[in-house]
Amino acid sequence: MKKVPMYARIAQLIRQKIDRGEWVIGTKIPTQRELAEQFQVNRSTVITAIDILKSEGLLEGIAGSGIYITNNKWSLLSSVSPPNWKELTQWAMQPSSDSTVQLINDLESRKDLIQLSKGELGPDLYPHVEIEQSLIKVSRQLKEFGYGNGLGDRGLREEISRHLLTHGVAIAPENILIVSGALQALKLISTGILNKGATVFLENPSYLHSIHFFRPEEMAIRPIAVDRNGLRLDELFQHNFLKHSSALYINPTFHNPTGTTMPAEQRMLLMEKCQTLQLPVIEDDIFRDLWIDEPPPPPLKALDIHGQVLYIGSFSKTIAPGLRIGWLAGPESVVKRLSDVRMQTDYGSSYISQLLVREVLASRLYEKHLIKVRGRLKEKRDFLLYLNRFHN
Structure with missing residues (x-):
């Protein structure tokens, strides 16, 4: 032939x-x-x-x-x-990512590159043993595979409530919504809470600048500069805030992408001012557990006495991104509203993933895993600093 x-x-x-x-x-x-x-x-x-x-x-x-x-x-x-699908998608409500972001997404699957763009642990730091042990135990507990009530597994929410208490955040399981990662939490907030045409203040630079999260809802984005202490409060409070039409999105702990952490005193000033202005705060705190030298200051949510902070966390950066398990904590009425919005889309996160994370937390394997991870991260950090001094 x-x-x-x-x-x-x-x-x-x-x-x-x-x-x-x-x-x-x-x-x-x-x-x-x-x-x-x-x-x-x-x-x-x-x-x-x-x-x-x-x-x-x-x-x-x-x-x-x-x-x-x-x-x-x-x-x-x-x-x-x-039909010309390119023409149709050009006018879709959700715009495409920037070309640079699309390139990064394409490269993230390559095994020959060290992935720094996603801010996640490398494969060598995933808790393989802990996940295997938890999977074996969870496999004997499987009783149902339904969608659930939209809030998420009750046992997992109880474990997250206990975990948050170690960070100074006292919040009941009823005030916690399980989500498929922090991005879904932000999407639910943008579609279920914020008004069309609202103004969202956020750090500059910010991770959200790359994903156009609020653009489909025609929201105005107001960037606020970041310095070594985090968000510039003087610049933020120069703006006028319209009641029911403004919100602040902030990543005060191990900020992405600058790595800065807002000091405790500045957090108190920020919350006092936001409480006076009745400015809703969306706190993204997904990197908190990955501290190296010393724990960061308590979250803004720990200073929240009026229920104006929506607090977002995730296990994607600390356990494994493929589990797609995160949470959103806030006033019970807001959590119920977002749970309803969530039920209109996907009915809930993976049942098995929820049980697995619940077991990792309940068995205290999570704390043991974090101790090992922090030690390895410190070694890697110190090695990079050594190389930097050596080459300079």
């Missing part, structure tokens, strides 16, 4: 993706370099395959942009064009 040239095989594979609707009209195909890496060929082979598809009317190059799908075999045979 005659061997099919590689360029012809590549052209056929691309043609199949187009014909099956996997790559629709308007889609930008991977770059020549990406295709060459995927098929482990020279770029000249990829260029030959693309030229064939261009001659068939399936692809078209746009200078400075890339190569796009312009037709499929059905559109070439019919006078009726299929």
Whole structure:
């Protein structure tokens, strides 16, 4: 049998993706370099395959942009064009991520790179033994696989309530909502609590600048500078705050991406002022348990006497991101409202993941794991500082 040239095989594979609707009209195909890496060929082979598809009317190059799908075999045979999904998605409510963020997302799955962008533990620091032990125990406790009531497993919420008490936050399980990570908590707040057209104040720089979280709800974003003490309070309180139309999103402990931690005195000043202004606060505190030299000051939620702080935490950074278990703590009425909104989308986080995290917390394996992680993080931090001094 005659061997099919590689360029012809590549052209056929691309043609199949187009014909099956996997790559629709308007889609930008991977770059020549990406295709060459995927098929482990020279770029000249990829260029030959693309030229064939261009001659068939399936692809078209746009200078400075890339190569796009312009037709499929059905559109070439019919006078009726299929829907232009690219045009439709361009005007969708949720905008696309920035190109840099998309590139980072694509690179995050590569095993040959050290992942720094996600702010998570490396594979060598995941609690493999603790998770295995907890899974064995949990497997004997499985009784139901339903959706639950939307708030999350009662036992897990009780364990999180106990854990938060060690940070000075006294909050009942009824005031805790289990979510599939901190991002879902923020999405629920943006759609279920904040008004359309509201003003959200947040740190500059901030992680949220990269994901356009509040843009679909047409909210105004007001960046506030960050210095070595965290959020610049003088700059924040120069603004006018409209009641029921303003909120502050803040990451005061091990801030992403600067790493700064707001001192206790500044936290007290911030909360006193926010209480006077009746300014709602969204506190993102997902890195708290990963301190190295000494514990950080208590959360803003620990200073909250009026129930104006919505407190977000997650086990993605301390146990494993794949579990997708986090929480949101706040006034019971707010938690019930967000639970209702959540039930309109996915009915709740993974039941097995909830039981697993509950067991890790209840067995005190979590505290033992954190002690080991902090020790290893300190070693890695000190080694990087040594290398920096050595090279300088």
